[in-house]
Amino acid sequence: xxREHVSLKSMNTFGVEAEARWYAExxxxxxxxxxxxxxxxxxxxxxxxxxxxxxxxxxxxxxxxLRYVDDHLRxxxxxxxxxxxxxxxxxxxxxFVAWSLANGYVGLENLALIPGTVGAAPIQNIGAYGxxxxxxxxxxxxFDRERRCTTLFKHDFCDFAYRWSRFKRDEDRDRYIVVxxxxxxxxxxxxxxxxxxxxxxxxxxGIDTPGARDVFDAVCRLRRRKLPDPALIGNAGSFFKNxxxxxxxxxxxxxxxxxxxxxxxxxxxxxxxxxxxIDQCGLKGYRDGDAGVxxxxxxxxxxxxxxxxxxxxxxxxxxxxxxxxRFGIDLEPEPVVI
Ligand code: EPU
Numbered sequence: 488x489x490r491e492h493v494s495l496k497s498m499n500t501f502g503v504e505a506e507a508r509w510y511a512e513x514x515x516x517x518x519x520x521x522x523x524x525x526x527x528x529x530x531x532x533x534x535x536x537x538x539x540x541x542x543x544x545x546x547x548x549x550x551x552x553l554r555y556v557d558d559h560l561r562x563x564x565x566x567x568x569x570x571x572x573x574x575x576x577x578x579x580x581x582x583f584v585a586w587s588l589a590n591g592y593v594g595l596e597n598l599a600l601i602p603g604t605v606g607a608a609p610i611q612n613i614g615a616y617g618x619x620x621x622x623x624x625x626x627x628x629x630f631d632r633e634r635r636c637t638t639l640f641k642h643d644f645c646d647f648a649y650r651w652s653r654f655k656r657d658e659d660r661d662r663y664i665v666v667x668x669x670x671x672x673x674x675x676x677x678x679x680x681x682x683x684x685x686x687x688x689x690x691x692x693g694i695d696t697p698g699a700r701d702v703f704d705a706v707c708r709l710r711r712r713k714l715p716d717p718a719l720i721g722n723a724g725s726f727f728k729n730x731x732x733x734x735x736x737x738x739x740x741x742x743x744x745x746x747x748x749x750x751x752x753x754x755x756x757x758x759x760x761x762x763x764x765i766d767q768c769g770l771k772g773y774r775d776g777d778a779g780v781x782x783x784x785x786x787x788x789x790x791x792x793x794x795x796x797x798x799x800x801x802x803x804x805x806x807x808x809x810x811x812x813r814f815g816i817d818l819e820p821e822p823v824v825i
Contacts, residue, residue, distance in 0.1 A: 502721035532661030537607030576606025621647035721790030
C-alpha cells in the first residue's frame, strides 16, 4: 500500500516532474487511520491529491502524498423536493455532475467539466458561470488527524466564500482530510443564466427555453472553446483568483478603463477580472521557455512541454509583478503551490 519514491508527473495536470517520498491510496477512514499510525508517514501532514488539477509542484514532496480513492455514491435521504446524497471524495467531479443530471436533479449544470474530484471541490468552493458549489453542500465529512476519527462539518461550519473554505486556513489545512461530501440536490429549481455569455451560447445553440441539460451542454461548449484542455496542454485552470478590491480601487481603474470587467462582491467591494488585467498587460500568449500564459485565456498558465514547476512559478511571478506595476493590484494564486 505504501510506496516510496513515486513520480507525480502523471498525477498533476500541469504535467510537471516531481517525486513523492511516500505515496499511498486509501479507500476508507479505517485504512486512512492505520496508514497515518505508521511512524514513517505520520508527520508531517500528508499532501492530499484530488485530481491534481489545482496544484503546482515546484519541487519534490518530502513527505506522504495521499489519494483518497473511495468514489461511492448513495442517496441517503430522498425527500419530496430535494434529496440528500453522499459522495465519496475520490469521485470525479464531472462524473458526479453528469450523474446528477441523468437522475433528474437540477443545480450542478453550471459546474460541468470542472476538473478534479468531489473531495477537493468544497475546499476551494469551486464555482463557474454564476454558481458556487456551497449552494448545494449540506455537510463535509473529514478525517481529523488530531483526534484520529471522522467528523461531519455542517455547511455553516465550513466558512465558504469565493474560492475559499475553512479547510484552507493554516490551522485546518493539515488537520482534516475530506472523505465524503453530502449534497442536497433539488428535484426542480431555477436555472442560473446570469453569467455573461451563457445566454448567448444557448441562443447560438438555437434554444430559447432551456432545461438543465441544455445549460450543461452550453457550459461544456463554452469551457471547451475558452479553456485549454489539460489532456492536450498542461494547465491547472485559472491560475489566479479574480481580485476583490475596495470600491475606491475599482473606481480608479474604471475611470481610466471604463470597459474593465467588474462585479459586485459585497458591501463596498468589487471583484475585477484577473484575465482582463493580465490581457491588458500584453501577457496573453507570453512564453518563457516551455512555461507560459495561455494564448486562449489569459488567466491560465500552461506547460508547452518540458517546463518544470519552478519555470511555471517564475512565469506566475512575472505576471504578478507586471500587473502590480501597471495597475497596483495584487493577484493571488488560486492553486496550491508546493
Ligand atoms: N478576459 C480577457 N482576456 C482573456 C480572457 C478573459 O480580457 O484572455 C475577460 C473576459 O472578457 C471577461 C473577463 O475577463 O470579461 C472574465 O473572463 P471569463 O468569463 O473567462 O471568466 P474568469 O473570471 O476569467 C472565472 C473562473 C473560472 C470559471 C469562469 C466562468 C476564477 C478565478 N475563475 O474565470 O474558473 O470557469 O469564471 O465562470 O474565478 C477555475 O477556477 O479554474 C476556473 C476556470
